[in-house]
Amino acid sequence: MTAFIIRRLLWTIPVLLLVILLTFVLMRQIEGNPFRRTSRAVSPAVQQNLERKFNLDEPWYVQYALYVKGVFTFDLGPSLVTRDRTVNDIIKEHFPKSLELGLLAFVWAIALGIPMGVVAALRQNTAYDYTLMFISNVGYAVPSFLVATLLIYYVSLKAGLLPTNGWEGWKYKILPSFALGLLPMAYFARLVRGSMLETLQQDYVRTAKAKGLRRRRIVMVHVLRNSLIPAVTAMAPLLGFIITGTFVIEIIFSIPGIGRYFVTAISSRDYSVVMGITVLTSVIIILANLVVDILYGILDPRTRDART
Amino acid sequence: MLSRNRWLSALLLSFVAVLLVVGCGGGDDEGEDGGGGEAAADQTLKWGLGAEYVLDPGLATDTTSAKLVLNIFDPLVKLDDELNAVPSMADSWDVNGKKVVYHLKTGAKWSNGDPVTAKDYEYAWKRALSPELASDYSYQLYGIQGGVEYNECEKNCAALRDKVAVKATDDKTLEVTLTSTQPWFIQQSAHSVFLPVPQKAVEQFGERWTRPENIVTNGPFKVEAAQPSASITLVKDANWRDAANVKLERVEGRIIVDGTTAVQSFEAGEVDVLDEQLPAAETPRLKETPEYELYPGLGTTYYGFNVKENITDVNQRRAMSLAVDRQSIIDNITQANEKPADAFTPDGMPGREDVVAESSPWTPAAGDVEQAKEYMAKAKNAKKKITIYTNEGAPNKEVAEALQSMWKQIGIDSSIKILEWQQFLEFLGPPPPKAVDIYRLGWVGDFVDDINFLELWTCDSGNNNTGYCDKEYDALVAKAKQTPDNAERYSIYKELEEKLTGQEGALPFIPLWYITYPNLERESVKDTFKINLLDQVDLTQVEIKG
Numbered sequence: 001m002t003a004f005i006i007r008r009l010l011w012t013i014p015v016l017l018l019v020i021l022l023t024f025v026l027m028r029q030i031e032g033n034p035f036r037r038t039s040r041a042v043s044p045a046v047q048q049n050l051e052r053k054f055n056l057d058e059p060w061y062v063q064y065a066l067y068v069k070g071v072f073t074f075d076l077g078p079s080l081v082t083r084d085r086t087v088n089d090i091i092k093e094h095f096p097k098s099l100e101l102g103l104l105a106f107v108w109a110i111a112l113g114i115p116m117g118v119v120a121a122l123r124q125n126t127a128y129d130y131t132l133m134f135i136s137n138v139g140y141a142v143p144s145f146l147v148a149t150l151l152i153y154y155v156s157l158k159a160g161l162l163p164t165n166g167w168e169g170w171k172y173k174i175l176p177s178f179a180l181g182l183l184p185m186a187y188f189a190r191l192v193r194g195s196m197l198e199t200l201q202q203d204y205v206r207t208a209k210a211k212g213l214r215r216r217r218i219v220m221v222h223v224l225r226n227s228l229i230p231a232v233t234a235m236a237p238l239l240g241f242i243i244t245g246t247f248v249i250e251i252i253f254s255i256p257g258i259g260r261y262f263v264t265a266i267s268s269r270d271y272s273v274v275m276g277i278t279v280l281t282s283v284i285i286i287l288a289n290l291v292v293d294i295l296y297g298i299l300d301p302r303t304r305d306a307r308t
Numbered sequence: 309m310l311s312r313n314r315w316l317s318a319l320l321l322s323f324v325a326v327l328l329v330v331g332c333g334g335g336d337d338e339g340e341d342g343g344g345g346e347a348a349a350d351q352t353l354k355w356g357l358g359a360e361y362v363l364d365p366g367l368a369t370d371t372t373s374a375k376l377v378l379n380i381f382d383p384l385v386k387l388d389d390e391l392n393a394v395p396s397m398a399d400s401w402d403v404n405g406k407k408v409v410y411h412l413k414t415g416a417k418w419s420n421g422d423p424v425t426a427k428d429y430e431y432a433w434k435r436a437l438s439p440e441l442a443s444d445y446s447y448q449l450y451g452i453q454g455g456v457e458y459n460e461c462e463k464n465c466a467a468l469r470d471k472v473a474v475k476a477t478d479d480k481t482l483e484v485t486l487t488s489t490q491p492w493f494i495q496q497s498a499h500s501v502f503l504p505v506p507q508k509a510v511e512q513f514g515e516r517w518t519r520p521e522n523i524v525t526n527g528p529f530k531v532e533a534a535q536p537s538a539s540i541t542l543v544k545d546a547n548w549r550d551a552a553n554v555k556l557e558r559v560e561g562r563i564i565v566d567g568t569t570a571v572q573s574f575e576a577g578e579v580d581v582l583d584e585q586l587p588a589a590e591t592p593r594l595k596e597t598p599e600y601e602l603y604p605g606l607g608t609t610y611y612g613f614n615v616k617e618n619i620t621d622v623n624q625r626r627a628m629s630l631a632v633d634r635q636s637i638i639d640n641i642t643q644a645n646e647k648p649a650d651a652f653t654p655d656g657m658p659g660r661e662d663v664v665a666e667s668s669p670w671t672p673a674a675g676d677v678e679q680a681k682e683y684m685a686k687a688k689n690a691k692k693k694i695t696i697y698t699n700e701g702a703p704n705k706e707v708a709e710a711l712q713s714m715w716k717q718i719g720i721d722s723s724i725k726i727l728e729w730q731q732f733l734e735f736l737g738p739p740p741p742k743a744v745d746i747y748r749l750g751w752v753g754d755f756v757d758d759i760n761f762l763e764l765w766t767c768d769s770g771n772n773n774t775g776y777c778d779k780e781y782d783a784l785v786a787k788a789k790q791t792p793d794n795a796e797r798y799s800i801y802k803e804l805e806e807k808l809t810g811q812e813g814a815l816p817f818i819p820l821w822y823i824t825y826p827n828l829e830r831e832s833v834k835d836t837f838k839i840n841l842l843d844q845v846d847l848t849q850v851e852i853k854g
Contacts, residue, residue: 032730035444037369039733039749041770042444045460049442082360083367084518085536093536149568157576164573165564167538254564254573256537264360269730 001297005290012286019282020071020275024064027271034080034269054080054272067275076276081268087276090261095280097167098250098257101180102243104173108181109188114231116185117192118224124197132189139186148179148252165254176253180246184238188231195227202226225299232295240288244281348854351557353833353847356564356573358585360537363518365503366436366443371843372583374500376561379847380527380542381503382549384410384429384482385494391658391756391841393494397424397504397526397549398482405489405792406453410497412480416549418506419530426476428504428526433474434458435510436501439465445501448754451493453485489792492757499755528554528848538563542847555851571828574599580830580852581837588702591643591826599828602645606841607752607823608654608761609646611696611711614740614747615816616775618694622815623687628746629670629818630680631714637820641706644826648673649819651809652765656822656841657758659798668809671819677717684718694722694745699732704748707820736773747773750823753842759788762804765816776816781807 035050036042042050051057054077055066070076076087113136120132155175156164166172199205200223208218250260258277265273359372368377384398398410416424433452436443437459449455453473461468473485486493496502506517506524513522520534528551529542542559545551562579564570567587571594573579586594594600613619619628634648650667653660684690696712698704708724715722722745727735736747751771753760763769766785767777781804788800807813829837836850 030731031734033734036730036733039751039771040754043447043770045456046442046444046446049439049446049459050444053440053442078515082362082536084362084364084515086515089536152569152572157572160576164576164578165569166562166578251566252569254538254562254566254569256535256563260565261537267728267730 001294005294008290008293012283015286016071016279016282017068019278020067021064023275023278024060024067027269027274028060030269032269034271037081037268050080054078056271067272071275071279076279077272079265079270079273081265081270081273087272090273091258091276091280094256094258094261095244097255098246098259099243101167101173101177101246101249101255101257102239104177105181105242106184106239108178109184112181113185113188114192114228116189117194117231118196118219120189120193121196121200121227122219129193133193136186136189139182140190142182143248144179144183144246145248145252147182148176148249151175151179152252165252167253167255167257172253176249176255179253180242180249184242187234187238191231191234192227195230196223199223199227229296229299232299233292236288236292236295237285240281240285244277244284348832348852351555351852353556353559353581353837353850353852354579355559355561356570356579356582356585357540357561358563358565358570358583360563361540361561363523363531363534365432365500365505366441366445368500369444374843375583375845376540376542377500377503378527378844379529379559380525380531381505382416382424382526382528383498383500383503384412385498386846387495387498387756387840387842387844389838389840391495391656393498396498401494403494406486408484408486408493410482410484412482413549414480416526417547418524418526419545419547420506420509420524421547422506422508422524423479424504424526425479426482427479428507429482429502430474430476431507432503432505434469434472435505437472438469443501445499448496448499448501451486451488451490451496453487455487488790490789491792491794491797492755492759495757496755529556529559532558550848554848556847559847574828574830580833582828584825584827584839584843586644586826586828588641588643594826594828595643595645597828598831599834601827601829601834603825603827603839604647604656604841605752605823605825605843606654606656606756607750608649608652609748609750609820609823610649610652610817611746611748611820612774612817613815614742614744614775615814616740616777617742618691618745621687621689623683624690625815625818626670627680627683627687627718628715628720629815630672630676630683631718632671632711632818632820633673633675633714634671634820635673636675637707637710641710642703642821644824646821646824649821651805652817652819653758653761653801653805654753654822657753657761658756659758659794659801662795662798663758663801663805665802668813668819669811670809670813670815675714677714680718684720691745692720694720695743696722696724696746696748697727697732697736697744698724698748699727699729701729708748738770738773738775740773740775744773746818749773752823756842758798758801759785762788762801762808765808774816776814778807778814 035047055063078086079090116132120129123129152164155161162175163172205222208222247259247263250257262277357372359370361373361376362368363377365377365381368374382397384396385393386396388394397412399413400411402409412426418424433449435441437446437449437455439459439461446459454471458468458472475483477483509517509522509524516522520531523531528545528548530545532543533541540561544554544557564573567585570582570585571590574582613625619625638646647655650671651664653663696708698708705726712722712724751761751764763785764771765776766782784800784804788797791797791800809815825839832853833850839845
């Protein structure tokens with residue numbers, strides 16, 4: 001297991017190099033000038049000063065090497081657009097907010113999604129099942145910006161129960177995390193329901209029943225544990241994505257997270273910020289996948305043997 | 309069995325209950341008004357800011373940042389409602405040809421107690437020109453002798469820095485020598501890039517000097533707290549030179565980028581004023597509320613022709629301009645009560661009544677399709693299949709579609725291409741690419757002289773994407789720059805404007821409308837919170853009424 005983890009961690013390095021290269025090439029392929037924000041053209045002297053300051057006058061391979069060096073020395077350079085901040089500052093200040101938002105959304109998703117799936121499977125084809133799956137379908141189909149806007153309108157504006165936007169205390173965190181958690185909740189509910197139904201048909205479940213085990217024990221220990229494998233597979237990358245920021249929710253609820261920053265950085269061609277956040281996201285997704293693989297081994301020992 | 313059922317029911321019910329609470333909220337009627345009748349003992353302004361901010365005057369480029377820095381640093385001059393320069397940190401000034409001398413007030417202090425002197429301004433201006441800072445707005449200081457040379461320097465920069473002709477001769481005198489007579493220079497020095505910066509703090513903390521724990525300011529307000537991308541809290545600086553006349557005690561700014569959320573936040577009573585971020589779709593409803601306020605801006609939205617290669621016949625350009633029903637576009641699409649443009653020089657520009665003595669004959673507000681058809685018939689080599697280029701963003705596509713249908717009436721078939729903003733800017737040139745027949749852009753002034761607008765259409769202008777080039781026009785622009793007398797200069801501007809949009813004008817673009825800044829402001833501050841033509845706010849004037 002340790003060898004496996006070390007091997008996977010070492011693989012991260014070439015993957016990161018490739019991610020940096022691809023992001024670098026893609027960013028340069030789309031036209032645009034990070035120093036021009038309005039219709040006003042940047043004078044040649046100003047443009048030249050800016051390019052020199054940010055090493056954009058160097059050949060591409062030098063710029064690439066500088067980025068790589070920056071990544072491995074944890075110095076991601078200055079932002080080209082928000083001129084009084086470095087990419088490190090931006091990540092340090094904004095990533096924790098996205099992380100918190102993502103984790104809270106995940107709590108909603110697990111706390112509601114898994115029980116929903118379990119109940120629906122155990123009560124297959126009953127009113128419970130239909131109601132829960134209807135809710136889950138709606139949660140899956142309605143885009144988060146609509147959910148968010150409706151929540152703000154009814155809960156904050158009409159009922160005056162919670163603030164409309166911001167990220168200052170627990171009151172501010174309920175609506176955005178729920179809006180963000182709705183889709184993974186619906187997804188988990190469907191996933192768990194499906195795999196529960198499949199597991200319930202398994203021989204070992206029948207055996208357990210025949211042996212006279214109590215139903216609660218059969219469900220909790222034998223069925224649920226095995227039914228969670230697909231959910232866990234989906235969980236880690238999903239977690240990776242939602243903790244690295246979600247543009248729509250962060251914009252609508254004015255949350256100073258990294259997702260909002262990322263999209264704004266792309267449209268303003270803030271190369272260093274885009275690069276920094278991409279690297280951060282990649283590392284997190286890589287780690288999330290590693291965690292899944294480890295969790296697999298715990299949930300299903302058979303998969304452990306296959307990779308040693 | 310029963311108990312399990314009850315357990316399941318409870319779970320399901322509680323879930324549905326959560327959804328119901330979330331979904332239905334309350335059925336309260338609207339109409340409770342947070343502002344209004346109460347005491348104004350609490351002079352706190354809650355401000356919903358529309359963008360991220362940068363607090364370094366040398367690096368601030370957007371209007372949200374400018375609104376903040378102009379209130380935490382002390383400009384030499386401010387602009388009044390008519391955009392005249394009025395004293396601020398400078399008590400008075402003398403202009404003698406190329407020589408400008410500002411006489412500063414004495415006794416003013418930085419927030420750390422240091423005296424504010426002319427040296428602080430000299431330092432800030434030279435810093436803004438320095439190639440190391442690479443300030444976007446350094447060009448604003450190009451009118452100062454030695455400014456361009458220092459900004460462009462690659463070596464011997466220290467020597468060139470010393471040659472920049474801005475000098476604090478003593479603590480209260482700042483002498484500037486300009487490259488030519490620039491009658492607009494005093495007004496221009498109200499721009500945020502001319503604000504002073506605290507040399508000690510800048511040198512001590514480097515790029516981090518604007519952090520709330522490091523920043524030193526000399527304006528009516530100082531920074532109490534700042535959370536990047538989230539909020540900023542300003543408090544009145546009791547030691548400011550004119551603090552007795554500042555009513556506001558506290559400004560709580562909160563960044564709300566999304567327009568819909570901003571409006572909702574305003575309606576929920578969380579903020580007192582917004583920062584112009586109203587979504588176009590909401591404007592018709594908001595217009596009817598007492599909190600709606602509309603300010604004119606110093607800017608013109610236009611459609612530029614590729615005159616060099618594609619729409620070469622002036623009669624076709626006239627026809628296309630005549631065919632546009634500006635009023636209908638404003639009433640039905642943009643909806644922010646913009647004024648239909650009848651020239652390039654916008655309303656509010658000093659001297660405009662002389663410069664645009666008569667409206668352009670090619671821009672009737674409601675259009676004139678019959679006349680447009682006549683001119684279209686006169687056009688030789690008219691291009692009847694054209695491509696309109698515009699960028700993404702709320703009303704741009706709809707405006708392009710409206711124009712498409714208006715031009716169809718005069719026999720022009722057009723297709724619309726929409727590009728992302730940055731790609732759009734790169735694509736347009738100059739020189740204009742062959743693919744472009746006509747494109748949308750706007751121009752917003754950053755200082756108050758018409759040269760700021762008319763200079764756009766010179767042959768070498770980096771902002772002239774039409775390919776229009778007239779040496780006589782360029783010569784007149786150069787002449788205007790050397791003409792300090794307002795009346796004389798305005799008469800040159802009149803000639804320039806006529807060359808563009810007059811009876812015999814080349815009409816390289818179609819002026820559409822003059823921009824406005826719609827905003828929401830609680831009635832308690834509406835009378836005193838004002839946005840000027842340059843999109844600036846003077847918080848020293850704001851008072852929260854009871």
